Amino acid sequence: xxxxxxxxxxxxxxxxxxxxxxxxxLGANIYFAILKIYICFHAQKWMxxxxxxxxxxxxxxxxxxxxxxxxxSAGFTQxxxxxxxxxxxxxxxxxxxxxxxxxxxxxxxFVAKVIGLTCALGSGxxxxxxxxxxxxxxxxxxxxxxxxxxxxxxxxVNPTWITACAVGVGCCFAAPIGGVLFxxxxxxxxxxxxxxxxxxxxxxxxxxxxxxxxxxxxxEETITALFKTRFRLDFPFDLQELPxxxxxxxxxxxxxxxxxxxxxxxxxxxxxxxxxxxFLMKKRLLYPALVTLLVSTLTFPPGFGQFMxxxxxxxxSLVTLLDNRTWAxxxxxxxxxxxxxxxxxxxxQVNVFVTLVLFIVMKFWMSALATTIPxxxxxxxxxxVIGAAxxxxxxESMAAWFPDGIHSDGTIYPIVPGGYAVVGAAAxxxxxxxxxSTAVIVFELTGQISHILPVxxxxxxxxxxxxxxxxxxxxxxIRIKKLPYLPELGWGHHEKYNIxxxxxxxxxxxxxxxxxxxxxxxxxxxxxxxxxxxxxxxxSMILLGSIERAQLQALLSLQLGRPRRLEYLRDRATAEKxxxxxxxxxxxxxxxxxxxxxxxxxxxxxxxNVSLFSPLSSSSSSSLDLQIAEWEENQLDEQVNFDxxxxxxxxxxxxxxxxxxxxxxxFSLLGLDHAYVTSIGRLIGVVSLKEVSxxxxxxxxxxxxxxYSVTVCLCLQQNHRLNLAKLDLxxxxxxxxx
Numbered sequence: 001x002x003x004x005x006x007x008x009x010x011x012x013x014x015x016x017x018x019x020x021x022x023x024x025x026l027g028a029n030i031y032f033a034i035l036k037i038y039i040c041f042h043a044q045k046w047m048x049x050x051x052x053x054x055x056x057x058x059x060x061x062x063x064x065x066x067x068x069x070x071x072x073s074a075g076f077t078q079x080x081x082x083x084x085x086x087x088x089x090x091x092x093x094x095x096x097x098x099x100x101x102x103x104x105x106x107x108x109x110f111v112a113k114v115i116g117l118t119c120a121l122g123s124g125x126x127x128x129x130x131x132x133x134x135x136x137x138x139x140x141x142x143x144x145x146x147x148x149x150x151x152x153x154x155x156x157v158n159p160t161w162i163t164a165c166a167v168g169v170g171c172c173f174a175a176p177i178g179g180v181l182f183x184x185x186x187x188x189x190x191x192x193x194x195x196x197x198x199x200x201x202x203x204x205x206x207x208x209x210x211x212x213x214x215x216x217x218x219x220e221e222t223i224t225a226l227f228k229t230r231f232r233l234d235f236p237f238d239l240q241e242l243p244x245x246x247x248x249x250x251x252x253x254x255x256x257x258x259x260x261x262x263x264x265x266x267x268x269x270x271x272x273x274x275x276x277x278x279f280l281m282k283k284r285l286l287y288p289a290l291v292t293l294l295v296s297t298l299t300f301p302p303g304f305g306q307f308m309x310x311x312x313x314x315x316x317s318l319v320t321l322l323d324n325r326t327w328a329x330x331x332x333x334x335x336x337x338x339x340x341x342x343x344x345x346x347x348x349q350v351n352v353f354v355t356l357v358l359f360i361v362m363k364f365w366m367s368a369l370a371t372t373i374p375x376x377x378x379x380x381x382x383x384x385v386i387g388a389a390x391x392x393x394x395x396e397s398m399a400a401w402f403p404d405g406i407h408s409d410g411t412i413y414p415i416v417p418g419g420y421a422v423v424g425a426a427a428x429x430x431x432x433x434x435x436x437s438t439a440v441i442v443f444e445l446t447g448q449i450s451h452i453l454p455v456x457x458x459x460x461x462x463x464x465x466x467x468x469x470x471x472x473x474x475x476x477x478i479r480i481k482k483l484p485y486l487p488e489l490g491w492g493h494h495e496k497y498n499i500x501x502x503x504x505x506x507x508x509x510x511x512x513x514x515x516x517x518x519x520x521x522x523x524x525x526x527x528x529x530x531x532x533x534x535x536x537x538x539x540s541m542i543l544l545g546s547i548e549r550a551q552l553q554a555l556l557s558l559q560l561g562r563p564r565r566l567e568y569l570r571d572r573a574t575a576e577k578x579x580x581x582x583x584x585x586x587x588x589x590x591x592x593x594x595x596x597x598x599x600x601x602x603x604x605x606x607x608x609n610v611s612l613f614s615p616l617s618s619s620s621s622s623s624l625d626l627q628i629a630e631w632e633e634n635q636l637d638e639q640v641n642f643d644x645x646x647x648x649x650x651x652x653x654x655x656x657x658x659x660x661x662x663x664x665x666x667f668s669l670l671g672l673d674h675a676y677v678t679s680i681g682r683l684i685g686v687v688s689l690k691e692v693s694x695x696x697x698x699x700x701x702x703x704x705x706x707x708y709s710v711t712v713c714l715c716l717q718q719n720h721r722l723n724l725a726k727l728d729l730x731x732x733x734x735x736x737x738x
Contacts, residue, residue, distance in 0.1 A: 055302055058300075058302065059297075059300055059302075059303075062296060062300050062301075063293060063296040063297060063300070065123070065124075066123035066124050066125060066292050066295075066296050067123075067289055067292045067293055067296065069119045069120070069122055069123040070119070070120060070123050070125060070288050070289065070291075070292040070373065070375060071285050071288060071289050071292075072119055073115075073116040073117075073119035073120045073123075073288075073375040073376070074116075074284070074285055074288040074373065074374050074375050075284075075285055076112065076115060076116055076119075077112045077113075077116040077374070077375060077376060078284055078374065080108055080111060080112040081103065081106070081108040081109040081111070081112035081113075082374075083101075083103045083104045083106075083109050083112075084109045084112035084113040084116055084135075084376050085116075085374045085375065085376060086131075086374075086376070086377070086477065087128075087131030087132060087134075087135070087377070087378045087379070087474070087477065088113070088131050088132055088134055088135020088136075088138070088376075088378075089131045089134050089135070089165075089186055089187065089378075089474050090474045090475075090477040090478045090481065090483060090485075091104050091135070091483070092134060092135060092138050092161070092165060092187055093186065093187045093474060093478065093485065094478065094483045094484065094485045095138075095161070096161060096162065096165075096187050096188065097485060097486070097671050098671030098672075098673065099483070099484050099485070099673070101483075105138065105139055105142035105143075106139075107139075107143060109139060110136065110139040110140070110143065112376070113132060113135055113136050113139065113376050114136060116375055116376040117129065117132045117136075117375075117376040117377070119375075120373075120375040120376055120377050121377075123292065124296075124313060125292060125295060125296075125370050125373075125377075126295070126314070126363055126366050126367040126370050126382040126385075127367075127370055127371065127373075127375075127377035127378065127379075127381075127382065128371075128377060128378030128379050128380040128381035128382055128383075128384075129172060129377075129378055129380075129381060130168070130169060130172045130173075130378050130380040130381060131377075131378030131379070131380060132376045132377065132378055133168040133169070133171060133172045134164075134165050134168035134169060134183070134187075135168070135376075136168060137164040137165065137167045137168035137171070138161050138164040138165060138168070140164065141160045141161055141163065141164035142160075142161065142164075144160075145160055162183065162187065162188065162191075162195050162198075162199065163195065163198045163199050163201075163202045163203075164202075165183035165186075165187050166179050166180040166182075166183040166184075166199035166200075166202060166203045167179070167199075167202045167203050167206045168183070169182045169183055169203070169441075170202075170203030170204070170206050170207045171203075171206045171207060171210050173226055173441055173444065173445050174207045174210055174211050174225070174226050174444070174445075175207065175226075175440070175441045175444035175445060176200065176203035176204040176206070176207045176444075177200070177203075177440055177444060178437050178438070178440035178441030178442075178443070178444050179199075179203045179207070179441070180196075180199040180200050180203050181435075181436075181437035181440055182433075182435055182437040182438070182440075182441060183199065184199075184437075185433075185434075185435040185436070185437055186433060186435060186472075186474055190668060190669045208223075211223045211224075224447065225444065225445060225446055225447030225448075226445050227318060227319060227322055227445050227446055228446065228447045229322050229324060229418060229422070229446040229447065229448050230324055231324050231416055231418060231419055231448055231450050231451070232324075232413075232416070232450075233448075233450055235411075235413045236416070236419060236450035236451055237416070237419060237450075237451065237454060238406040238413065240406055241398070241406070241415075241454070242453075242454065242457065244394060244398055244420070245420070245423050245454035245457055245458050246457055246458065246461060247394070248390070248391055248394055248420065248423050248424050248427055248458050249423075249427045249457060249458030249459065249460070249461030249462045249465075250461050250462070250465055251390070252387060252390065252424060252427035252428040252430075252431050252458065252462040252465075253427075253431045253461060253462040253463070253464065253465025253466045253469075254465060254466075254469070255364075255386075255387075255390070255428055255431065256383075256428055256430075256431025256432040256462060256465075256466040256470075257431065257465070257466045257469035257470040259364065259367075259368055259379075259383065259432055259473070260432060260466075260470045260471065260472070260473050260476050261470055262364075262365065262368040263368045263371060263372065263379070263473065263476065264476050264479075264480060266368060266369060266372050267372055267480055268480075270287075270372075284374070287373070287374070288373040288374060288375060291369055291370060291372075291373055292373070294369075295366050295369070295370060298310075298362065298366070299311075306347060307347060307350055307354070307355060307358050308355060308358045308359040308362050308363070309344035309345050309355065309359055310344075311344055312341055312344050314381055314382065314385050316341045316344075317385055317388075317389075318384070318385050318388055318425075319341065320341050320342050320344070320345065321385070321388040321389055321391075321392045321418070321421045322388065322418045322421050322422060322446065323342065323417075323418050324416050324417075324418040324419070325418075326396070326399045326414065326415065326416075326417055327342075327345060327352045327396060327417070352396060353393065353396065353397070353400075356389055356392060356393040356396065357393065359389050360386055360389050360390055360393065363382065363385070363386050363389070364386055367379065367382035367383065367386065370382070379432065379473060380429060380432075380433065383428055383429050383432045384425045384428070384429045385425070386428060387424040387425040387426070387427060387428025387429055388421040388422070388424055388425035389421070389424070390424045390428065391417075391420040391421040391422065391423050391424020391425060391427075392417050392418075392420060392421040392424070394420050394424065395415060395416070395417025395418070395419065395420030395421060396417050398415045398417070398420070399414070399415040399417055402415055419450075419451050419454070422442055422446060422451055422455065423451060423454050423455050423458045424458075425438075425442060426438045426439050426441075426442040426455045426458065426459050427455075427458040427459050427461075427462040428462065430459040430462050430463055431462035431463060431465070431466035432466070432472070432473050433472055433473060433474065434463060434466060434467055434471075434472035434475075435463075435472075436456075436459055436460065436463060438459060439452075439455045439456055439459045442455060443455075484673075484689060484690075484693075486664070486667055486668055486689055486692060486693055498659075499659065499660040500656065500657055500658065500659060500660070501654050501655075501656055501657070501658045501659075501660075501663055501677050501685075501687055502656040502657070502677070502684075502685070504660070504687060504691045504692070505656075505677045505684075505685035505686060505687040505691065506685055506686050506687070506688070506691070507684065507685045509534060509676075509683060509685060509686050510524060510527065510528055510530060510533060510534075511533060511534040511535070511536050511683065512524060512533055512534070512535055512536070512547070512552075512640075513535075513536050513537070513538040514535065514536070514537055514538055514544060514642070515538045515639060516538075516639070516640055517636065517637055517638060517639055517640060518555075518556060518559050518560070518635060518636045518637075518638055518640055519636040519637060520640075521552050521555065521556050521640060522556060522636060524552070525549070525552060525553065525556065529549075530549060531548060531549055532546045532547065532548050532549065532648075532651075532674075533546065533547055533549065533552065534546055534651070534676060534683055534686070535547055535642075535647060536683055540681075540682065541682045541683055542681045542682055542683075543651070543653065543676055543678055543681060543682070543683045544647075544649070545647040545648050545649045545650070545651060546647070546648045546651040546676075547642075547645060547646075547647055547648070548646070548648075551645050551646055551647075552645075554645075555640060555641075555642075555645055559635055559638070560632060560635055560636075564635070565628070565631075568628075568631055572627070651675075651676055652666075652670070652672055652674075652675040652676070653675060653676050653677070653678050654666075654675050654676070654677050654678075654687065655677070655678065655679065656677055656678075656679050656684060656685070658677075660692075663675075663687065663692060664692055667689065667692055672689070673688060673689050674686055674687065674688040674689065675687055
């Protein structure tokens, strides 16, 4: 039906926008993926519940099921498409910046992502799905764009991918508004407003299809919020509770920074241990199996899992944590009737506070460890649940300290711990991802905005604390994978205004001149692998434009390619035929036949092993080889004709006095990978993404002590104009760092 809709829209039968097709297709896909995940959950619980008479068999069923699913997910992903491993948001963030990452938007990656994610989430491990859904949506958009181009349609790629990111988040939580805002925050440094309505349009349709399918499948009675809450609206909270909400925000900021640091620490530890790294590279499925075995053993309900609600899934845990009823009064579970899934938090020997603390601590490090498994997974949902548990702990503590509630105007309003859980979930997830839109996602998830002020206060405080301590989880993964992405300049780095492009640019620039010969092109193409080369005027060195490498290869191929060599051999053979016909007997048929055979032989020889970039490599001593080599030498010495070559007449240029701050802004805004540095039109250097990224860390990573003295000495030796402010900066930083 999807392809029929596409064809109908192309021929004009159904004028359905491209974004509508994308959103409906993704909404249906994500719904059925989640349906399969729930089937996996129920299968595990059915196996576990059917073996109540034997604890050992229960343990085997509880552990074997996730181990098999995770191992299959890791093996299937590794064999089919290793690019499907992980969240996908860091890679999409890099792709949307303009960097080409091969194999990340292919059909194989799509299949590996969907199947691997279904198995990973169905295992019950503390893994998320929001990041993978963003990647899946982007894969669908990329494949859909390629499909539509087969019918003559030309679609902008980047706007479609940005829309797909919003659709992925919107489908995940049925939160179209929060999905659009979240996708802008995590994937775009600068956002084009023209794509704003596209994101909302597609995200709204996808969330609608996602929830409508739940109604049609009789899972829901009508379209409602995914985790609907029933907090009181007349007096949701008292002003005296705002300090508690602020404490949640600050603590969540430290917790989010700790989570990012712990996740990066685990990955770096495994990579630095060469023995462990080599062993795990040979036994790729051993690491995910061991991690899954450890986590499953600790969450086994009759074992340690009974103290941390181990038998609940992430969705069931979140539903119970957002309950607006108070679980305990002063730590005694007498004021609450535990029904259904809430019984998992009730232990006869341990009060609810110990259960919540154990749940937070254990889930915290287990989630940080589980997200390092090489399977398609994210970290948003586990962090969201941990934040809800922390907020619930604070809310239960407030309810214990104020058992009679807050007195206001003679009316008693009891504490609502579920509201604290909402605040904690938004704050911790916002701290880990460095986003504020998690507040909007929470409002759409719960269907209520009664706690809008506490949520915003906590999210802003959590972001302020986390951003000052650690990068976001996605930026941390980008650094771990060493993806070519330009990070933000840090706060308070005044040197970014004093450092100029001339201080960081590469002065030894590879270029070609307007009067160059084909031999120069041949040498330049063999010397490096630059995608574009600068074209200069021969004498004045004025920058005339830039030429792509493929254009230069086409020029050289046109000059020394097979057609030109065939033409040369035909001309030579024709001349040789005339010469032989003049010296031979005019009435001899044998001589004429011999001449024609020789001509055909010469034209069809020496083309099977001729290399375009090694014309002088022939070792044959025949006269024909020598003549061909001489012809190639003559062709290489001819001047290049750029008339039929596509030249960019206005490549991005910077002057040598441009500041690092302005350079960073231009690179981020336009998605550049390099820019030429000119002085009165003359090319004096080039600055690439690597140089800007390295200088970005000038204030964050200590440089060698020799850097400062060597830099000053080199500037003085080369008679550079070193202004006083820059000299003061060098001495100040040198003294500050010893």
